Amino acid sequence: MQIKVNDNEFQLFVGEKRILEHSKERPMIYVGVGQEDVDMYRGNFKITDYVTERFPLKLTDVIQTADTVRLCFESYIIAKIKCDENLCTIDFEQKDDRINRFWFRVAADKEEKCYGCGEQMSYFNLRGRNFPIWTSEPGVGRDKTTYVTWRSDVENKAGGDYYNTNYPQPTFVSTNKYYLHVDSTAYADFDFRNDSFHELQIWEVPKQIRIECADTYLKLLERITTYFGRQPKLPDWVYNGLIIGVQGGNERSFGLLDKTLDRNIKVAGIWCQDWCGKRVTSFGKRLQWDWKYHKEMYPDLPKKIKEINAKGIKFLGYVNPYLVNDGELYKEGKEKGYFATKADGSDYLVDFGEFYCGVVDLTNPEAFEWFKDIIKEYTLGIGIDGWMADFGEYLPTDDICLYSGKSPMIEHNHWPVLWAKCNYEAVKESGKLGDVVYFMRAGGAGSQKYCTLLWAGDQSVDFTIHDGLASVICGALSAGMMGCGLTHSDIGGYTSLFDNTRTKELFLRWAEMAMFTPFMRTHEGNRPDTNFQYYDDEDTMERLARLVDVYTMLAPYTKTLVEENADSGHPVQRPLFMHYESDAKAYDIQYEYLFGRDMLIAPVYEQDKHEWDVYLPQDEWVHLWTGEEYHGGEITVSAELGYTPAFYRKNSEFADIFEEIREKYGVK
Amino acid sequence: MQIKVNDNEFQLFVGEKRILEHSKERPMIYVGVGQEDVDMYRGNFKITDYVTERFPLKLTDVIQTADTVRLCFESYIIAKIKCDENLCTIDFEQKDDRINRFWFRVAADKEEKCYGCGEQMSYFNLRGRNFPIWTSEPGVGRDKTTYVTWRSDVENKAGGDYYNTNYPQPTFVSTNKYYLHVDSTAYADFDFRNDSFHELQIWEVPKQIRIECADTYLKLLERITTYFGRQPKLPDWVYNGLIIGVQGGNERSFGLLDKTLDRNIKVAGIWCQDWCGKRVTSFGKRLQWDWKYHKEMYPDLPKKIKEINAKGIKFLGYVNPYLVNDGELYKEGKEKGYFATKADGSDYLVDFGEFYCGVVDLTNPEAFEWFKDIIKEYTLGIGIDGWMADFGEYLPTDDICLYSGKSPMIEHNHWPVLWAKCNYEAVKESGKLGDVVYFMRAGGAGSQKYCTLLWAGDQSVDFTIHDGLASVICGALSAGMMGCGLTHSDIGGYTSLFDNTRTKELFLRWAEMAMFTPFMRTHEGNRPDTNFQYYDDEDTMERLARLVDVYTMLAPYTKTLVEENADSGHPVQRPLFMHYESDAKAYDIQYEYLFGRDMLIAPVYEQDKHEWDVYLPQDEWVHLWTGEEYHGGEITVSAELGYTPAFYRKNSEFADIFEEIREKYGVK
CATH class of the missing domain: 2.60.40.1760 (glycosyl hydrolase (family 31))
Known part of the structure; x- marks a missing residue:
C-alpha cells in the first residue's frame, strides 16, 4: 500500500x-x-x-x-x-x-x-x-x-x-x-x-x-x-453425530434420546435448553432464566450426565447474560450490586416478553467474574459440555448506568463480545477449551477469538428467502468473511408465529444442508407442539439417520476444515470466489458455498423441488450422489429430498471418503 | 409585530x-x-x-x-x-x-x-x-x-x-x-x-x-x-337536494334518478362520472379519459340534460388534466405538441393503472388555453353544470420536460393550482361563475381562489380513523384553516379493496354527517357491484329522503355560511376554538366541528354505536333532535342511526329553522 x-x-x-x-x-x-x-x-x-x-x-x-x-x-x-x-x-x-x-x-x-x-x-x-x-x-x-x-x-x-x-x-x-x-x-x-x-x-x-x-x-x-483472533477448534465429540434439541424434563428428554438412538440415528449430544426450568408465555415455551439445573424437571442431572457420557453422549444446556427477577441468582447478584441500574440507582429491568430480567453489568470486573463463576459452577461444574450462549443484543440505551461509566450507546455493540469473552474465560480457566462448545448468535468485532461456534439465530420455520433456510447460507458466508468460519443453524428453523409452521419437507431440506456444516443440531422451535418434529415420524427418522451418517462419514474431511479455520482463519463455508478468484460469476452467488476446498454445496432452499439449478466454477467436479462428472458452468441436476446438490473435486485427497458415501447412500 | x-x-x-x-x-x-x-x-x-x-x-x-x-x-x-x-x-x-x-x-x-x-x-x-x-x-x-x-x-x-x-x-x-x-x-x-x-x-x-x-x-x-384569495359562493341549486353519483349509461343512470325521485329523495343533480365512457381495470371501474360525452353510453346527452334541467335537476360530469393515449383528444394534443415530453422529445406517458396518459403541459399557455377550450366546448358547452375536476397530483419528476423550463420538482406542487385555475377560467370566461360547481381533491397554495369546492378524496369504505369517515372531519378542519372553507366528501367512501366493502351503516352514518356540510353527494365507489348502494335498499332510501330533506331545510342557514366563506374566508366547518378561543379543550378536538357560528356537530364515526360522547364549549346549546338544553362540558347523548349528535345555539337567529327540523324529524 x-x-x-x-x-x-x-x-x-x-x-x-x-x-x-x-x-x-x-x-x-x-x-x-x-x-x-x-x-x-x-x-x-x-x-x-x-x-x-x-x-x-x-x-x-x-x-x-x-x-x-x-x-x-x-x-x-x-x-x-x-x-x-x-x-x-x-x-x-x-x-x-x-x-x-x-x-x-x-x-x-x-x-x-x-x-x-x-x-x-x-x-x-x-x-x-x-x-x-x-x-x-x-x-x-x-x-x-x-x-x-x-x-x-x-x-x-x-x-x-x-x-x-x-x-x-x-x-x-x-x-x-x-x-x-x-x-x-x-x-x-x-x-x-x-x-x-x-x-x-x-x-x-x-x-x-x-x-x-x-x-x-x-x-x-x-x-x-x-x-x-481465531475461533478455536471444535471438540472431537461433535463429529460423532447429531445434537438433538429436546426438552420437557428427564423423562421426555432422555426418552427421546433413547428413541433417537433406537432408530439408529447417531447422537453426539443431547441439548436440553430447559435444563434450568421453563415458563410458558404467549410467544411459546420460554426458559427459567436462573442458570442452575432444575431439580424437579431434571432430578440428579449430574448423575444422569455421567450415565450418558459413559455411552459417548454429551449433555448441552443453555445460558444467557440476564437473570430473571424472580430467580435465586438475581437475588444474589442484586445483593452484590452486580446489575446495571437506572441513573437514580434503582433497578433496571429489561422486558423479555412477559418476564423481566436484570442486566449483569459485564463492565464491572467483579460482576464479570461472578458470572464466569456461575458458568463454571452450575454448568461446567455438573459436567455440561456445551450450551447455547444466547442473547447479548439487548443492552438498553435509555437511562441505564454501567460500571464502566461509558455510554450505553457505546457499550451496546460491545456487549456480545463481552458476553463471548465471559464464556470463553469460564471454559479456558476450567481447563476445558477444546472439550466444550458453546454457540452464540450475537457477535461483534472480537467475537472471532471468544466464540467457539456461531449459530444463525432464530429463523422462521419456512422457505422464505429473508428469514428461512436460504438466509442461513448468506449468514454463514458473510460471517466467514469476518473470520467467524464456524457456524450452524437450527435444523428446521425456530420461530413459528401467525400460523407459520414447520413442515417435514422443510426439516429434511434443512437437515440435508446441515450435514455439510461443522455441526448438526435440531431445535424443537418456540412452539414444539404445533410444529413438525423428527421424532414423531418414522420415515423422517430413517432419512435423518442416513443424513447424520453422511455427516459422520465426512468427519475426517470436516475436521481438516475446522482445523484450517483455527490455524489460518479460512472459513469452513466459503464463497465460490474464494477459490475461483478469476470467475466473475462466483462473486454474485450467495446461496451456494464451498464446504472447504474440495466440496461445493448448492442447497435446495425452495419447497416442492425435484431438480435444482447449480453454477459450478471451472474445475473437475463429481456429483456426490451419482458420480457424474462436470467441468463447470450452469447445470441442472436432480435434487430429490435427501439428495441436495453436492459436488467434490475429482482430485481431492478425500475422494475415497466421498466415493464411500456415494457407494453407501448415492443414487442407485 | x-x-x-x-x-x-x-x-x-x-x-x-x-x-x-x-x-x-x-x-x-x-x-x-x-x-x-x-x-x-x-x-x-x-x-x-x-x-x-x-x-x-x-x-x-x-x-x-x-x-x-x-x-x-x-x-x-x-x-x-x-x-x-x-x-x-x-x-x-x-x-x-x-x-x-x-x-x-x-x-x-x-x-x-x-x-x-x-x-x-x-x-x-x-x-x-x-x-x-x-x-x-x-x-x-x-x-x-x-x-x-x-x-x-x-x-x-x-x-x-x-x-x-x-x-x-x-x-x-x-x-x-x-x-x-x-x-x-x-x-x-x-x-x-x-x-x-x-x-x-x-x-x-x-x-x-x-x-x-x-x-x-x-x-x-x-x-x-x-x-x-377566497372560494366563490356555491350555486343556489346545490341546496335543492342530493347530488346522486350514478353511472352505467343513459338507461341505468337516469333510471336510478327516477327511482330516487320516486322515493321522495330530493335531487339537486345527477353526477355521471362515466359520461365520457368507461374502462374496466383490476382496480375497478375506471373512466375513458377523453373528455367528450360518450355517444353510445349517453346518446343525445345535451338533449337529455335539457330535459332534466326543466325538472330543476342539474347534470354533472368528470374531467381531469390527463388524456388517455388511445383517445381522440390525445391525438389532437399530440399533433399540437401540447404534452410534456421526455428530455429527448419523445412521448411521456404516465401509468394510471393499466392505461397510459399524456400530461397536458399546463405551463404552456397555448396548451392551457386548449384545455380550457375543451372544458368550455365539451363540458360547459353541452349544458353540464358541474364536475369532479379530478387529479393534479401526478406530475412525474423524472426525465420530464415542461414548457416553462422549470424543474418538475418545482412544478409538481404547483400543478393542482394550475389545474384549478384552468377550470376556473373556463367557467369564468363562459360567464358561468356562480352557476357551476367543480370539485377537486388536489390543491396547493392558491387553490383558495380557483377551486369552487374541495372534496376529501378517496376514503376507504370503512370506519377507520385514518382513512374512513372520521378522516374527512379532520380534512375539512385543516383545509378550512388554509382558507378553503368549502369541502365535502363521497358519502360512504370510495375505495373498496382487499375485501373491505361498504356497509349500510357506514353509508347512513356518512350521509347523516354530510347534511351538515355545504354539499351532499353520493358515490358508488370503485367497485359498485360489491358495495352497498342506497338505491338497492328501500329502508335506506326512506332514511336518506329524511336526511336530504333536513339538508334542504338547513339551506337558508347553510347559504349564509357559504356567503361568509366567500366574503370573509371563515370556513363553513370550523374547529371549536374558532369561536371559543378561551376554551383550552377546544384546541384538541378534531372530530367535532362548528357548522358555522350556530351549530355544533359531533358525527358518530365508529360502528355499532347507540350513544356518543360529546364535548360542548360553554354556551347555551340545544340538542337538535330532542330539544334538550346543555350548557357545555362533556356529555353523552343518544345517537341512533339518523340522529348524529347536532346542537344549535339557543339564541341563534336561525333557531326557528332548527326547531322546525326537530318538529318534523326529531325524536318523538
Whole structure:
C-alpha cells in the first residue's frame, strides 16, 4: 500500500487502485452533530437520527515524520496515518467535543463488490444498500412484503428488515482485495449505495480505521483473523453425530434420546435448553432464566450426565447474560450490586416478553467474574459440555448506568463480545477449551477469538428467502468473511408465529444442508407442539439417520476444515470466489458455498423441488450422489429430498471418503 | 409585530411572543446540499434525501433602511425584512448556487398548537409530527397497522401514511395567533416535533416567508384569504337536494334518478362520472379519459340534460388534466405538441393503472388555453353544470420536460393550482361563475381562489380513523384553516379493496354527517357491484329522503355560511376554538366541528354505536333532535342511526329553522 500526500490532497493506493482520496472537491471526511432517538422493544430497535449539522472537512495542515503522516482537518480532527506494504492505520484525534457524527468516504468503483458487515442474513454482496451496524433481534420475517413480517411489526415491533442481525461488525472486505475495519462500537451505518464511494457513518469519531490488503482472499482472511483472533477448534465429540434439541424434563428428554438412538440415528449430544426450568408465555415455551439445573424437571442431572457420557453422549444446556427477577441468582447478584441500574440507582429491568430480567453489568470486573463463576459452577461444574450462549443484543440505551461509566450507546455493540469473552474465560480457566462448545448468535468485532461456534439465530420455520433456510447460507458466508468460519443453524428453523409452521419437507431440506456444516443440531422451535418434529415420524427418522451418517462419514474431511479455520482463519463455508478468484460469476452467488476446498454445496432452499439449478466454477467436479462428472458452468441436476446438490473435486485427497458415501447412500 | 435587531441577533415578536430569533447559539437558518431520490408509482411517491451538507448560517451584516432591514448571512443568503403592525415578510436572495436545501427555524413553546399544512386527514394539530409537503395519492388505509394498508403497500405501493394528502400547503396557523406561509412550491417538510422550535425544510431557498398575525382566528382567516384569495359562493341549486353519483349509461343512470325521485329523495343533480365512457381495470371501474360525452353510453346527452334541467335537476360530469393515449383528444394534443415530453422529445406517458396518459403541459399557455377550450366546448358547452375536476397530483419528476423550463420538482406542487385555475377560467370566461360547481381533491397554495369546492378524496369504505369517515372531519378542519372553507366528501367512501366493502351503516352514518356540510353527494365507489348502494335498499332510501330533506331545510342557514366563506374566508366547518378561543379543550378536538357560528356537530364515526360522547364549549346549546338544553362540558347523548349528535345555539337567529327540523324529524 502506498500513500501520496501534498498540502491539499491525500491518497491511499492498494496496487493501482485508489482506496482513499481527499481533495477540496472530494472530501474524505464529513463531521457533524446529531441527536439520536432510540426506541427498544424486546430487542427490536427503532433508531432515528436528527442531524443538525454535517459538513466536509478541509485538509489544513500536513506534518510528515519518519513513520507517520499527520493530517490536520481544520480545528476538528487530526488523522495520524501509518502505512506499510500491506497495512494502513489511521488514528483519529478529536479536537472538538461538539462533534458526535463522523462520515468517512472510501473510494469505490462501480464493479467493486463488498462483503461482511458481520453476519448478514439477506445480502452477501453489500453494494447497493446501506447496513446499520447495531446488534439486535434479527426480525421475524425480515421482509415487509410478507404477512408474517407485517403481523410481527404490528404486534411486537419485531418484523425486522434486511439488515437486522444479531452480529453486525463495522468491517467489510472489498473485491479490491482489502478489508477495512472501523475501531468503534458506536452505532454505525455503512452505506454502499454510491458508485464512486462507500460512506461509513459512525456516531463518534472512531479511534482508528484499519485497512489491510492481500493478494488473495485466503491471505486476506488470514490477516483478518490475525487481527481479530481465531475461533478455536471444535471438540472431537461433535463429529460423532447429531445434537438433538429436546426438552420437557428427564423423562421426555432422555426418552427421546433413547428413541433417537433406537432408530439408529447417531447422537453426539443431547441439548436440553430447559435444563434450568421453563415458563410458558404467549410467544411459546420460554426458559427459567436462573442458570442452575432444575431439580424437579431434571432430578440428579449430574448423575444422569455421567450415565450418558459413559455411552459417548454429551449433555448441552443453555445460558444467557440476564437473570430473571424472580430467580435465586438475581437475588444474589442484586445483593452484590452486580446489575446495571437506572441513573437514580434503582433497578433496571429489561422486558423479555412477559418476564423481566436484570442486566449483569459485564463492565464491572467483579460482576464479570461472578458470572464466569456461575458458568463454571452450575454448568461446567455438573459436567455440561456445551450450551447455547444466547442473547447479548439487548443492552438498553435509555437511562441505564454501567460500571464502566461509558455510554450505553457505546457499550451496546460491545456487549456480545463481552458476553463471548465471559464464556470463553469460564471454559479456558476450567481447563476445558477444546472439550466444550458453546454457540452464540450475537457477535461483534472480537467475537472471532471468544466464540467457539456461531449459530444463525432464530429463523422462521419456512422457505422464505429473508428469514428461512436460504438466509442461513448468506449468514454463514458473510460471517466467514469476518473470520467467524464456524457456524450452524437450527435444523428446521425456530420461530413459528401467525400460523407459520414447520413442515417435514422443510426439516429434511434443512437437515440435508446441515450435514455439510461443522455441526448438526435440531431445535424443537418456540412452539414444539404445533410444529413438525423428527421424532414423531418414522420415515423422517430413517432419512435423518442416513443424513447424520453422511455427516459422520465426512468427519475426517470436516475436521481438516475446522482445523484450517483455527490455524489460518479460512472459513469452513466459503464463497465460490474464494477459490475461483478469476470467475466473475462466483462473486454474485450467495446461496451456494464451498464446504472447504474440495466440496461445493448448492442447497435446495425452495419447497416442492425435484431438480435444482447449480453454477459450478471451472474445475473437475463429481456429483456426490451419482458420480457424474462436470467441468463447470450452469447445470441442472436432480435434487430429490435427501439428495441436495453436492459436488467434490475429482482430485481431492478425500475422494475415497466421498466415493464411500456415494457407494453407501448415492443414487442407485 | 415588532423586530429587534443588532449586529449578531435578530428577533421578531407577535405581542409578547418571540416568533423568530437568530443568535450565534440559536441560528435561524441552516442551509445545505442534498440529492433527492423520487420514485413515483401511480401517484404514490417514495422520496428520500441524501443530505451531504447542512450547516447553520451566521449573521454577518445588518443593513437598516427606512422600511426594510437586510440581514446578510455570510456569503449564502440575504434576507430582506419588512415588518408592520400585522405583517412581516422576509424576502430571500440566494447568493450561492450550490445551496439546494434550506431549513428555517421558528421559535415555539411547548403549549403551542399548529394547524394547517393543507388538508390533513389524520392529525389536525400538527405538533409532535413532521409533515412532508408534496401532493400525491393520499394512500389506501394510511395506517401501517391495518391489513388494507399493508396489502396496498405490497401490491401497489399505495398504503400511504398519516401525512399523505392530495392537498398539501406550506402554510400553518399557530395558536400564537399568526399564520406563516413559505412561498415555494418545492418539496418541503414542516417539522413540529421539537418543543422549542418548528423546523421548516424546503428544497430550495424560498422566495419569501410571510408571517401575519391577528387578534382572533376569524380575523386571521380573513387575512389568510385576503392573501390567497377566497372560494366563490356555491350555486343556489346545490341546496335543492342530493347530488346522486350514478353511472352505467343513459338507461341505468337516469333510471336510478327516477327511482330516487320516486322515493321522495330530493335531487339537486345527477353526477355521471362515466359520461365520457368507461374502462374496466383490476382496480375497478375506471373512466375513458377523453373528455367528450360518450355517444353510445349517453346518446343525445345535451338533449337529455335539457330535459332534466326543466325538472330543476342539474347534470354533472368528470374531467381531469390527463388524456388517455388511445383517445381522440390525445391525438389532437399530440399533433399540437401540447404534452410534456421526455428530455429527448419523445412521448411521456404516465401509468394510471393499466392505461397510459399524456400530461397536458399546463405551463404552456397555448396548451392551457386548449384545455380550457375543451372544458368550455365539451363540458360547459353541452349544458353540464358541474364536475369532479379530478387529479393534479401526478406530475412525474423524472426525465420530464415542461414548457416553462422549470424543474418538475418545482412544478409538481404547483400543478393542482394550475389545474384549478384552468377550470376556473373556463367557467369564468363562459360567464358561468356562480352557476357551476367543480370539485377537486388536489390543491396547493392558491387553490383558495380557483377551486369552487374541495372534496376529501378517496376514503376507504370503512370506519377507520385514518382513512374512513372520521378522516374527512379532520380534512375539512385543516383545509378550512388554509382558507378553503368549502369541502365535502363521497358519502360512504370510495375505495373498496382487499375485501373491505361498504356497509349500510357506514353509508347512513356518512350521509347523516354530510347534511351538515355545504354539499351532499353520493358515490358508488370503485367497485359498485360489491358495495352497498342506497338505491338497492328501500329502508335506506326512506332514511336518506329524511336526511336530504333536513339538508334542504338547513339551506337558508347553510347559504349564509357559504356567503361568509366567500366574503370573509371563515370556513363553513370550523374547529371549536374558532369561536371559543378561551376554551383550552377546544384546541384538541378534531372530530367535532362548528357548522358555522350556530351549530355544533359531533358525527358518530365508529360502528355499532347507540350513544356518543360529546364535548360542548360553554354556551347555551340545544340538542337538535330532542330539544334538550346543555350548557357545555362533556356529555353523552343518544345517537341512533339518523340522529348524529347536532346542537344549535339557543339564541341563534336561525333557531326557528332548527326547531322546525326537530318538529318534523326529531325524536318523538
